[in-house]
Amino acid sequence: MKAPTTRNARSMADKAPILIVSHTFPPYRGIGGRRWVKFAKALARRGHAVHVIHSAGGGDLLGSLWTDDLSTPGIHVHPLPQRYPTVLFKRPLATVLEKVMYRFWSFALPLFTKGNWFDKTIFWERPFLRLAGTLIQEHGIRNVLITGAPFRLLYYGTLLKRSHPIRLVSDLRDTWTWQDGYGGGLLGLARKAFEKELERKVMEESDHIVSPHPAVVDHLRHAYPSATGRIALLGHAIDPDELGPPRPAHSPKLLRLIYAGSMYGASEADAYFNELLKGFAALREKYPESFAVCRSDLYITGHGTARYREQVERAGLSDRILFHEPLPAKEIFPRIAAADAVILFIPSGNKDVLGTKFTEIFYLGRPVIHVGAPGSISAYITSNGLGVTLPVEELANALPELMSGARQVHTNTAYDPRAHLLDHIAEGMERTLLLPPTV
Missing domain, CATH: 3.40.50.2000 (Glycogen Phosphorylase B;)
Structure with missing residues (x-):
């Protein structure tokens, strides 16, 4: 030191x-x-x-x-x-x-x-x-x-x-x-x-x-x-040293998604990932033009990803759902800021736990697609206009509409993160x- x-x-x-x-x-x-x-x-x-x-x-x-x-x-x-x-x-x-x-x-x-x-x-x-x-x-x-x-x-x-x-x-x-x-x-x-x-x-x-x-x-x-x-x-x-300045408004089409963090919750995480794959398959079927230019980048930390990679390959989605090694904060946050939305899966046991990642993402001005049970997290996102919150079982149906722009997410541009x-x-x-x- x-x-x-x-x-x-x-x-x-x-x-x-x-x-x-x-x-x-x-x-x-x-x-x-x-x-x-x-x-x-x-x-x-x-x-x-x-x-x-x-x-x-x-x-x-x-x-x-x-x-x-x-x-x-x-x-x-x-x-x-x-x-x-x-x-x-x-x-x-x-x-x-x-x-x-x-x-x-x-x-x-x-x-x-x-x-x-x-x-x-x-x-x-x-x-x-x-x-x-x-x-x-x-x-x-x-x-x-x-x-x-x-x-x-x-x-x-x-x-x-x-x-x-x-x-x-x-x-x-x-x-x-x-x-x-x-x-x-x-x-x-x-x-x-x-x-x-x-x-x-x-x-x-x-x-x-x-x-x-x-x-x-x-x-x-x-x-x-x-x-x-x-x-x-x-x-x-929020540590501004690693996040940089907030970014401008997001695109109405949420074509570029990013997930950065752990996959907690074992069986719940598996159910979420299955619904994610179904959502991409539905996007391919219903909105082929959007599917042709969409992508989801996964930076999963603390867990092996081999099983999830195999599922993506079997679904024929390897060119749309991409896995990456975890990155230091100063490298991952520019990638988050460049995405159209951040997808966050939260298991039911953590539905009231507003973790570090939320304040950082809110600071960057990226809309959140929160997937999980109703709780303090979903209430905070809804009341502050920071994105959309979905139960796991609704993800497959909602994702194609969000990514294609058929369903738009309106975020609160006046949200003030200075207290964080x-x-x-x-x-x-x-x-x-x-x-x-x-x-």
Whole structure:
């Protein structure tokens, strides 16, 4: 990493040092690291020394699309050994050995762990507390911001707070005990009760609890009314450094589609992809002129695409639906901006989770074709005039009409994304979440 400039080093003496804890963090891939490397970048630019504890995953987990942000002067990373079997969260399992080891660990881990044994930080308690305590003492850190999932990290934060005079900010990027993600659906009653008790302690002992999702904030305020005043929305940030300026109005014909992101939801994702293929087949039949010049570019991250490629080939659509390797943000966003629309499939479990990608796409001014169940996402898109929202079962019929221009999408050109800009959010974090430096 670059050494701080003289000016930056001088300003860091005037700003309180910060400790961020994010299990996934560049250079290791995963969308979970994007949120907090952006905040780290913005806070470091504002003069804070930002220390980050993250997982030192194996070499096969490298490849974050946001590694360039680590070059920001003032960010100091402190990786901890992963200590959790990669095979339990790697997809796809490519070899017989991987499949055998998956079964072994699925049998063994529940024998000597409490709560959710799918939590990647179940073996981190002692090494984390030791490293975090050392950093707090050596650098005079009073502000500690921890993000989950993995949610066990948030509980470790309460243990840290009991032995150090810190302000603890707990960030829930997703739902914890009240839905079945991150292995929660496979837990018995006793394990669920254990996780619920951890959640209660986090809610009671954190100085601030934040989430990027209004639905998570609403749930926590209802479930923990005594903590209502400490629960707040901390949205995902738009980083103009990688997006460039917003683009002009889109074409009435949505002939160039793009999909950039993960394919969550297993069977739901398969159903969506089948409907997508049916939609292109219907476009070929009903609007051949539009079909002749249409295309859909897929930049699928975090998952193998071989099965989807085979389906496209069997449908005779290989020249219209094209697969690409994932790209860094600065390279993918010009491609998004050049598309006529962005198609986004969201599984039902995430229907209320307004992820990072939405604010970025809204900033670029591209209409969204949201495919998924009604929820907070569909309501936000509809109320702000940002695109169209469709259930999966309607995609095949609606897609030809949208791509041909027979059905047009009218977007709100007055939508103002400034509240989502990175520096604006970082300034708010300083004002409402962080303790000032000691005199």
